[in-house]
Amino acid sequence: xxxxxxxxxxxxxxxxxxxxxxxxxxxxxxxxxxxxxxxxxxxxxxxxxxxxxxxxxxxxxxxxxxxxxxxxxxxxxxxxxxxxxxxxxxxxxxxxxxxxxxxxxxxxxxxxxxxxxxxxxxxxxxxxxxxxxxxxxxxxxxxxxxxxxxxxxxxxxxxxxxxxxxxxxxxxxxxxxxxxxxxxxxxxxxxxxxxxxxxxxxxxxxxxxxxxxxxxxxxxxxxxxxxxxxxxxxxxxxxxxxxxxxxxxxxxxxxxxxxxxxxxxxxxxxxxxxxxxxxx
Amino acid sequence: xxxxxxxxxxxxxxxxxxxxxxxxxxxxxxxxxxxxxxxxxxxxxxxxxxxxxxxxxxxxxxxxxxxxxxxxxxxxxxxxxxxxxxxxxxxxxxxxxxxxxxxxxxxxxxxxxxxxxxxxxxxxxxxxxxxxxxxxxxxxxxxxxxxxxxxxxxxxxxxxxxxxxxxxxxxxxxxxxxxxxxxxxxxxxxxxxxxxxxxxxxxxxxxxxxxxxxxxxxxxxxxxxxxxxxxxxxxxxxxxxxxxxxxxxxxxxxxx
Numbered sequence: 001x002x003x004x005x006x007x008x009x010x011x012x013x014x015x016x017x018x019x020x021x022x023x024x025x026x027x028x029x030x031x032x033x034x035x036x037x038x039x040x041x042x043x044x045x046x047x048x049x050x051x052x053x054x055x056x057x058x059x060x061x062x063x064x065x066x067x068x069x070x071x072x073x074x075x076x077x078x079x080x081x082x083x084x085x086x087x088x089x090x091x092x093x094x095x096x097x098x099x100x101x102x103x104x105x106x107x108x109x110x111x112x113x114x115x116x117x118x119x120x121x122x123x124x125x126x127x128x129x130x131x132x133x134x135x136x137x138x139x140x141x142x143x144x145x146x147x148x149x150x151x152x153x154x155x156x157x158x159x160x161x162x163x164x165x166x167x168x169x170x171x172x173x174x175x176x177x178x179x180x181x182x183x184x185x186x187x188x189x190x191x192x193x194x195x196x197x198x199x200x201x202x203x204x205x206x207x208x209x210x211x212x213x214x215x216x217x218x219x220x221x222x223x224x225x226x227x228x229x230x231x232x233x234x235x236x237x238x239x240x241x242x243x244x245x246x247x248x249x250x251x252x253x254x255x256x257x258x259x260x261x262x263x264x265x266x267x268x269x270x271x272x273x274x275x276x277x278x279x280x
Numbered sequence: 281x282x283x284x285x286x287x288x289x290x291x292x293x294x295x296x297x298x299x300x301x302x303x304x305x306x307x308x309x310x311x312x313x314x315x316x317x318x319x320x321x322x323x324x325x326x327x328x329x330x331x332x333x334x335x336x337x338x339x340x341x342x343x344x345x346x347x348x349x350x351x352x353x354x355x356x357x358x359x360x361x362x363x364x365x366x367x368x369x370x371x372x373x374x375x376x377x378x379x380x381x382x383x384x385x386x387x388x389x390x391x392x393x394x395x396x397x398x399x400x401x402x403x404x405x406x407x408x409x410x411x412x413x414x415x416x417x418x419x420x421x422x423x424x425x426x427x428x429x430x431x432x433x434x435x436x437x438x439x440x441x442x443x444x445x446x447x448x449x450x451x452x453x454x455x456x457x458x459x460x461x462x463x464x465x466x467x468x469x470x471x472x473x474x475x476x477x478x479x480x481x482x483x484x485x486x487x488x489x490x491x492x493x494x495x496x497x498x499x500x501x502x503x504x505x506x507x508x509x510x511x512x513x514x515x516x517x518x519x520x521x522x523x524x525x526x527x528x529x530x531x532x533x534x535x536x
Contacts, residue, residue, distance in 0.1 A: 049478075058481055080487030088482040095475040100399045100423055107494040109483035120494040138291065142426040153479075160483065 001071055002027035003164055003195055004051055004086075008065035011046060011055055020046040022219040023065065028197065030163065033190045035206050035227070036199045038216035039240050044199045047216070048168040050074065051197065052082040070163065083113060087162035091169045093149035097141040102133055102152050105141075109160040120159075127155040131185065147178025154185060164195040171200065180205060204244035207231060207265045215241060228263035246270035283354070286347035286390040289397050296338035301396045301404040303503035303510075307334075310510040311388035314517050315381055321373065322530045324380040331387045338395050347390070348383065355379045373534035398422035403497055412491055428469065435464050 006024040013020055021043050028034055036044050049055040053074035056063045067074045070085040090096055099105045103124050110120045128134060131151050141149060150170055157165065167186060171179035179202065187209040190196045200206050207213065213230040215223040217239045223230050230236070231247045243251075246264040250273075253260065260277055264270035296304070315327045335344045362375030396404075402415035439460045440446060446457050520526065 052482055054478055054482065058478060078487070079481045080484040083482060083484035083487065088479070090475065090479055092475060094427060095472055096479040098420055098423060098476060098480060100397065100419065103494070104399055111492050111494060112484035112487050114488035114490045114492050117492055117494050117496075120492065124494065140426075141423070156483065 002068075003030050003032075003070060004028040004197075005068040006050070006065070007068070009050060009067050010062075010064040011050065012062040013046075013059060014061045016061070019062075019219050021050065024050075024221060026214070026221060026224060028164070028195065030195050031190075031193060033187070033196045033209055033211045034198070034214060035203070035210040035212070036197065036214045036216060037201060037203060037241050038222075042216040043219040044216055045168055046219075048088065048166050048197065048199060051164070051166050052086040052088055053077060053079045054088070080113075083109065083162075084160045085162055086164050086166050087157035087160055089150070089154055089157050089165065089167040089170045091172050093146055093153045093170075093173065094141070096153040096156065097149055100140055101138050102128070102136050102155075103138075105152055105156045106159045109156060113160065123159050123161075127158055130158075131155045145178065146174045147181060150174060150178070150182050151185070154182070158189075162194075164197060165189060166197045168199045169201070170198075171202065183209075201242055203231070203242055204246075204266075207244050207247075208269075215239065227265060231265070232263045283347045283350035283386075285350070286344055286386065287393040290340060290343060290394060291397075292339050292395075294337060294339040294395070296334065296340075296391070296395045299395070299506060300497050300499050300503040301392075301400050302408070302497070302499060303507040304392050304396060305404075306507040307510045308388050308392040310514045311391065312385055313514060315384035315388060317517065317521050318381075319374075319377055320526070320531055320533060321377045321380065322532055323526065324377055324384060328380060328384045328387070331384060331391070334391055335387060335394075338391065340394050343394070344387070344390065347386075351383070351386070355382065358382065370533055370536055372536050376534065400497070403493065403495075406493070407497055413486070424472075427472075428465075431468055432461065432465055435461055435468070438464075 005027045009021060009024045010019055011021045012018070024047065036047060038044055046055055049059060050067050051069055051074075053067075053069070055061075056075060057079050063075060069082055072081060072085075074082070097105055099108055106124045106127050107120050110123060115123075128137065131154060133152060133155060136144060136148055136152065139148075141152070144152070150173075154165075154167075154170070165186065170186075171182050174182065183200075183202075183205050186196055186198060187206075190209065198206060198210075203213075207227045210227050212225065213223075213227045214221055215230060215235065222239065223233060223235055231243050232251070236243050244265055246267050246269060249270055250260055250264055258277065260273040262269075262273060264273050311327070311331060315324060318324050318327070332341075335341055358379050359372075359375050362378055363371045366374055368374040398419045402419035405415040405418070406412055436446060444457065444460050446461075447454070449457070
């Protein structure tokens with residue numbers, strides 16, 4: 001059974017003119033690292049919300065088709081049922097921190113679900129350790145930087161022990177350095193076995209870790225597959241996706257008749273491939 | 281408004297901070313009640329002198345002194361106007377005791393607000409059988425005060441950049457100037473509220489009837505001691521004040 005299954009799912013927000021998602025059909029399995037990208041307004045956020053039933057339970061509208069997360073239909077179960085399956089991290093960290101210190105924030109989710117106090121305490125300590133939050137322990141959210149806030153928000157989401165982490169542009173409000181830290185944490189979580197669905201524009205930072213890239217445009221999935229295959233397509237430039245610099249160089253070389261053996265995603269890979277091509 | 285600082289929680293590790301919020305609530309209400317019961321200088325001064333070591337126990341004397349300095353202007357105002365306008369026999373004596381009473385009252389309540397974190401307050405309310413949603417809404421309001429303040433400043437700057445002259449004109453014009461601040465602020469806040477709700481919903485807010493709490497407040501021996509001795513003192517003071525009467529030397533007042 002797939003972890004997440006979209007079965008011909010379409011959705012239109014109440015009062016909107018057009019569909020936000022059009023007949024989405026795909027499955028995501030455990031352990032995958034899926035990066036979703038596409039121009040703004042293409043339905044990425046709606047896609048994330050559909051995974052844990054925020055769409056159509058919290059955001060109402062016209063629905064067709066079904067989404068099954070961990071085998072449960074999102075049209076028939078409440079958002080809270082999915083809290084311990086799909087953990088969502090949102091764009092604005094400030095809006096995800098609802099208590100006055102880090103410990104309480106991490107405890108908030110498990111408390112809601114009625115987890116035993118000893119177990120909550122254990123998870124709090126574990127996550128403070130995992131995400132390196134020790135020095136923030138007693139800070140008010142207002143005293144933290146955006147990157148620190150987002151780290152706490154991720155910890156708070158993980159406290160529910162979800163099977164998949166769904167992050168909707170978690171770095172868009174952050175400076176480059178904090179963004180890199182957050183993306184490293186996400187890659188690390190994936191290596192520990194957690195499935196990740198990440199909406200992200202900065203492909204040069206995430207393409208190397210992703211196992212799969214999905215391109216969306218106007219509510220549809222226009223391409224879905226291995227990062228190297230997808231980023232080598234001309235479609236990326238057509239819909240305005242920021243292809244990594246190394247891949248751009250690869251494409252430019254190709255138009256000039258120099259074919260590298262593989263599609264590079266990082267500068268290091270590019271250097272190696274070029275070296276290989278020239279020594280041949 | 282610096283005198284309000286004395287009502288703002290400060291993170292400290294002190295005997296006072298470690299007490300249960302409920303016992304501190306009793307203590308601070310008793311202190312306030314006692315200072316409300318007297319109109320004479322000596323008993324009020326005695327209450328005040330008893331309060332000082334408690335503030336010291338909360339390691340907050342510095343903060344308290346700063347706030348009292350801020351309160352200075354208001355105290356002078358109370359003194360002058362009451363002395364001039366009061367129909368009492370000894371107006372200066374009367375207004376002096378009013379001023380001491382104001383300080384004692386503020387100090388009593390600051391004992392509570394200085395040392396109780398808003399989250400602890402809501403936890404105390406929950407354990408006093410207030411509904412979780414209600415108590416949580418209160419601590420969340422506290423949580424988002426600075427955020428909202430920041431947003432208000434950002435909007436003010438944005439409107440100034442568009443040529444709204446916020447601090448010019450007569451009173452009516454100034455009041456009308458609030459509109460371009462308040463309307464965007466409300467819209468932004470509603471949006472923020474939606475986004476917060478989305479995040480809370482995703483973390484199972486309101487999911488289980490049997491919500492658990494990582495930390496429950498425990499009413500320890502020390503808390504019982506504080507609460508019971510406060511109540512005992514209250515009873516004693518009421519008895520002396522209403523049934524026995526104050527000894528003569530305590531009734532002393534300034535002759536004018």
